Amino acid sequence: MSTAANSGSERGRPGGAASGGAAPIISCHNVVKRFDGKTVLAGINLDVYAGETMVIMGGSGSGKSTLLRCMIGSITPDEGEILLFGKGTCGLSESEMDEVRKRFGILFQSGALFNSMTIAENVALPLEEHTDLGREIIDIQVKIKLELVGLREHADKFPAQISGGMKKRAGLARALALDPRILFYDEPSAGLDPVTSAEIDRLIVDLTRKLGVTSVVVTHEMDSAFTIADRMAMLDKGRMLTVQTREWYDALRKTPEDKARALSTDEQLIRQFLRGDAEGPITQRRAGSSYAEDLLGGESVARPAPSVESTRSIG
Ligand SMILES: Nc1ncnc2c1ncn2[C@@H]1O[C@H](COP(=O)(O)OP(=O)(O)O)[C@@H](O)[C@H]1O
Numbered sequence: 001m002s003t004a005a006n007s008g009s010e011r012g013r014p015g016g017a018a019s020g021g022a023a024p025i026i027s028c029h030n031v032v033k034r035f036d037g038k039t040v041l042a043g044i045n046l047d048v049y050a051g052e053t054m055v056i057m058g059g060s061g062s063g064k065s066t067l068l069r070c071m072i073g074s075i076t077p078d079e080g081e082i083l084l085f086g087k088g089t090c091g092l093s094e095s096e097m098d099e100v101r102k103r104f105g106i107l108f109q110s111g112a113l114f115n116s117m118t119i120a121e122n123v124a125l126p127l128e129e130h131t132d133l134g135r136e137i138i139d140i141q142v143k144i145k146l147e148l149v150g151l152r153e154h155a156d157k158f159p160a161q162i163s164g165g166m167k168k169r170a171g172l173a174r175a176l177a178l179d180p181r182i183l184f185y186d187e188p189s190a191g192l193d194p195v196t197s198a199e200i201d202r203l204i205v206d207l208t209r210k211l212g213v214t215s216v217v218v219t220h221e222m223d224s225a226f227t228i229a230d231r232m233a234m235l236d237k238g239r240m241l242t243v244q245t246r247e248w249y250d251a252l253r254k255t256p257e258d259k260a261r262a263l264s265t266d267e268q269l270i271r272q273f274l275r276g277d278a279e280g281p282i283t284q285r286r287a288g289s290s291y292a293e294d295l296l297g298g299e300s301v302a303r304p305a306p307s308v309e310s311t312r313s314i315g
């Protein structure tokens with residue numbers, strides 16, 4: 001595979017990586033994170049440019065959520081640096097970080113709505129907490145956000161009264177409340193049926209276009225990844241294998257068997273992951289590791305290699 005396609009967004013979206021050398025809106029430099037002596041992120045480099053949708057992929061336990069949590073400042077890397085909007089975030093105090101947090105929205109796996117509040121009240125919450133806007137303006141803002149996610153007529157329902165897909169939409173409306181420049185999503189379609197999941201994917205693409213936000217989406221769902229990504233980053237056991245355009249990944253996915261043998265080991269590994277093939281380097285690596293390693297993990301960047309099953313079904 002040539003890496004010529006590594007030059008960024010080629011879908012003509014504003015501010016993509018190809019747009020004339022603009023500084024990245026998010027920048028990870030050599031990010032290392034260890035938990036209990038185990039390296040979970042082994043020196044990650046990743047730049048995300050304004051207006052693009054970056055999808056972070058990888059098997060279960062590869063470090064996707066940990067990387068996302070480092071980016072949003074909910075955990076601090078042990079080494080390396082993260083810049084948001086051009087400013088380093090690792091040394092910030094909690095109150096300084098709170099100021100940065102107002103400029104991005106997060107959609108957690110569960111939607112994380114307050115069950116005792118209506119959908120509209122949930123969406124209004126960040127506006128009440130972080131702005132001095134009056135009631136009327138807040139109500140208008142809430143209506144706009146609910147309209148954006150297609151939930152305006154459900155404003156007065158409680159979370160228990162709406163479906164899983166609608167809860168995700170409501171969570172998204174709340175993430176949008178403060179007009180963020182960046183949206184972070186962790187497994188946005190987890191737990192949804194395929195049709196609802198496709199609707200959420202379409203909504204992510206729609207919002208990116210309409211609002212011009214930058215999106216970072218963690219997912220292990222290949223269909224989602226290929227629907228929403230401008231560029232895709234592939235993590236494996238805490239290592240960033242490659243960051244490329246969606247088109248590059250698509251070409252790799254479609255590389256026929258006879259040509260696949262000429263690919264590098266990493267490319268073969270990514271190809272197996274993208275295709276969900278039962279045979280390939282992921283499976284071989286698993287078969288080659290000892291039982292103890294498989295159970296406990298090795299010493300440094302050690303996770304049992306994900307089985308093809310788990311890469312497809314677990315986040
Ligand atoms: N707070 C934590 N304490 C200890 N280990 C953690 C913690 N968070 C994540 N890990 C470990 O880090 C590895 C990567 O986890 P995670 O980033 O959640 O993976 P992914 O989102 O790709 O499935 C896993 O082995 C996980 O058990």
Ligand SMILES: [Mg+2]
Nearest residue numbers: 064065066315
């Ligand atoms: Mg995760």
